[in-house]
Amino acid sequence: MINALLHPTLNHDQKRYILQETIIGIVISALLSAFFVWLIFGDRNAVALWGEEGLALDFLPQTFMITFMCVLVPSLIARKKRRLGVVAALSAPALRWLPTRLFLRALVLAFMATVVGSGCGVLILSLMPTPLSLNTVYLFKVIYGSVVAVCMAPVGLLAVLSE
DSSP states (O other): HHHTOTTTTOOHHHHHHHHHHHHHHHHHHHHHHHHHHHHHTTTTTEEEESSSSHHHHHHHHHHHHHHHHHHHHHHHHHHHHHOOOOOOOOSSOOOOOOOSSSHHHHHHHHHHHHHHHHHHHHHHHHHSSSSEEEEHHHHHHHHHHHHHHHHHHHHHHHHHHHH
């Protein structure tokens, strides 16, 4: 997020817009992460990291969906706001390596984040004693979902503002 907000062609209003939309994404991602922990693991006192019902496998859909939705939905809103003149386009293009089609862009970023983010999440949890208490799982997954949103929402928004 910091990298997106430090982009040299962003003006104050664009930075504020990206920050505002990212905060909304963080809140939604944290709430959804907590909901899915409750839905999937809520009937347990402890959760294993590995195995068919382990936490490691849960990082894949969580990371993919949070990234996909944190890129797609705010980008659609940002496109509309650009058309209405509420938020201005960047004066110089950014993130040219991303696909121009929004759905494909969201998919590419979701796959990339899933590979990197899931691996990092599992690595961090593998350093902790297992099984993990349900409270630890809630805390970690909410923080993890928020970090994914912090990292990915600004990328999607920056790409839209540079279209």
